[in-house]
Amino acid sequence: MQQKLAINYTVNGQPYEAYIEPNRTLLEVVRDELRLTGAKEGCGTGDCGACSMIVNGKLVTSCLMLAPQADGAEITTIEGLAQDGQLHALQRAFIDTGGVQCGFCIPGMILAGKALLDRNPSPTEHEIREAIAGNLCRCTGYAKIVEAIAAAGRASQHEGALP
């Protein structure tokens, strides 16, 4: 048994404190301790992107980040995107374009899309494909996911800044 550490995160705007072994990953702590299970583990080696979260504004594969490394961080998970019962433009677009099939990659994929649109609200198709190249999807062939991110970008341009 290792000595436990107290760590603090702000997750989706809410403060959390967890008391954990220092060798645990951010993904494990968010899923098992905070019980936010939207982020998925597909590989555990940072190759598939299913565990993607936005940590201090940057997209990370949370299966590769040790939980204490994120102490004090602002973290956005998929659970934090919908506000007041309203889906985020990206969530809406993923449903509307048919970008959702089995759904396992989708939390990570949507956050990868958000990280892109936050820095580049009107990306080209090539830029979208590059931005999600670290997120594997086995169901869709990516076509409708790329459409969804482009559509969400257009919608947010139309409606003003993304929430």
Added chain:
Amino acid sequence: MTTFQIIGKPITRVEGTHKVTGESVYAADIQLPGMLHCKLLRSPQAHARIVRIDASKALALPGVERVVTADDLPKPDAKRMGNRGSILLAIEETVFYGEPIAAVLARDLSTAEEAVDLIEVEYEPLPAVLDPIEAMRGDAPLARKPVQEIDRSEARGHTSVEMQEQGSGQPSNIASQAKFSRGDVEQGFAEADTIIERTWRSAMMHQGYIEPHATVADYNAASGELTVWTATQGQFFVRDQISLTLKIPETKIRVIGLELGGGFGGKISLMQPLVCALSRLVGKPVKYIFTRHDDLVGATPSPQCVVELKTGMQQDGSLTAIKAKVVYDSGAFPGAPAVVGGILIGGYYNFPNLEIEAYEVLTNKVSVGAIRAPGAHNVTFAIESHMDMMARALGLDPLEARAKNAVGKGDEMPSKMTYPSIGLKECLAAVGESELWQSRGKAAKESNGRKRGIGMAAGGWLGGLQPASAYVELNGDGTITVVVGANDITGTNTSFAQIASEELGVPLDRINVVTGDTKTAPFAGMSAGSKTLFTVGRAVKQAAEDARQQLFSIAAERLEANPDDMESTGGEIRVKGSPDKSIPFKRLAGITTGFGALYPPVIGRGAISARNQAPGFTAQACEVEVDTDTGDVTVLRWFSAQDAGLAINPLSVAGQIQGGTTQGIGIALWEEMLYDDTGRLLNPGFLDYRMPTAADVPPIETKIVEVPSDDGPYGARGVGEPSIIPAAAAVANAIEDAIGVRVTEAPITPERILRALGKI
């Protein structure tokens, strides 16, 4: 032509909101109080006798509850020892690298992981056989003790072909073989103007679902009841396997097939019986989640295949003969699709003469299972390359040469079954009309020193059959609940809602489709073989028709009209032609479910047997760019046409086509499980097992062809599988168009291209 209200419309997923918010529950999300975590010690040997297992050091680790070996588990029946599903943990010998040897149960995962490394096993290595062609030789060592009886129940879920398969008489590594013949092949080859003869290899590859295998089992010793939360395409099949293995009656087993993070044939039943057995041993809930490494070394990938093929064609494009030997490497247990491979290789075109033999061969590798259209992509790589090569040799158009010989309704398969209505010719015509194919000969053949080429290929899948059932109920507020037992892996619940909406004339938002578990749901076969909509969809349609008839009878009595004069539309039942004589569903609900109701509740029942397949065909074209210095291939454009019979939900159908095509591109260019000469997997992770990323593939243009099936709901036919089939051949044909050389091994890696070019 019938006009539909909601059938044929692009409808977004009924469960979409749950999936985009992260609320959908997958098996790994299940946490139970007091739950133990499982890790498996996997064999480091391809073939060895297990001399001794010493778990004392592992057991001494604080937090370890139990270490389990085969000695602690129910013994399989002797005649079932040859089946992977019966061997929960290796018994006396291990037959593939990655085979489960022992299970550790611990209070947390990291303790379980640590304990696995502390188990000491003494192995006595046995001769291993790794190559299927070598394994077929008479003097080859046996990959395992002779197979006595092969359980085909899982394979039958994918395609209903079971003909002429023979077990092997003498002990050998050939688990099964099939032979088909027609006419006189030697005469056929004598009449040919060109004959192509080549050997084709396609690699072992993985279904690559992003969600690893996951199961939580909770055995209640007091009641004898077992609850299982699992990732499966077939919850009833899992229940049956658990019942068979653990000798627990099916009434005591509740299998809950949760949201499934991809299956593609690879998630039927694998670890569930073991996890249940472990839970029963310790009397506590047990959770076992595969790592990606576990999944790559120890699941049920798609077989390696070697095809020796000889085909002949005349100058006018007529085919004369096919001679084929198809060998699937099944790994250490039977499970490779030899029969279907033998049928498909000679089943796309009308060969007057044919001689086909197909083999399922055991080796000391992980045993294989189904993949989207199991076995089809392997043989299609061979036959669809030959079609191009023969046409090229004779100066014929490759598309026209195919169309001239393509099978249609009434044509005979090598198995002597005849095709029902199918759409191969229509798919070929769609490719012919596509902008991509039309640009052939007009598009630039070179860009920045890279050569460009266009190719095409076709393929088909016979489709699975299993009985299915469904309920359609009227709720107290006039809404509708549809209950099915099929696990939704492709958007089928959305299509079931469309079917109920269409039949009952009720808006889609007043219909809820529920997938029950094995204790509550009406039976359905596994969601595999492109058959869920084809079979369960028929049951839902029948159940909705039954419910409608019940509603008509009640409404007719209330409205003093004849039930035959009723129609259901806009959420009410009314007398045809008299819109003022109507009764809304809400009122009907009241008088069938309220206190003192005059009429019984409305519950429609649908139950169907499925006896006739509805084969699905596809034809695809692509443009590639090849760097002749590096051998690198870029896919520039892709067009996929596929016959859906009738697309109940074109949004789902297009998504299936795009996804399957992309898996096919992975098979064509990158995906290969590589084994070293001791039988160890060299690339057990997603970094080295390369699946297509968004940056690797072009947008895939889809064209839905609709040739109605005879039996499917509204003429629909299976959609899931065909799209994966032709890509390797289409890419190989485009590469020859670009650089004039033929690659006979898939994936078509840069190294194989440079070899074909004679550069290395």
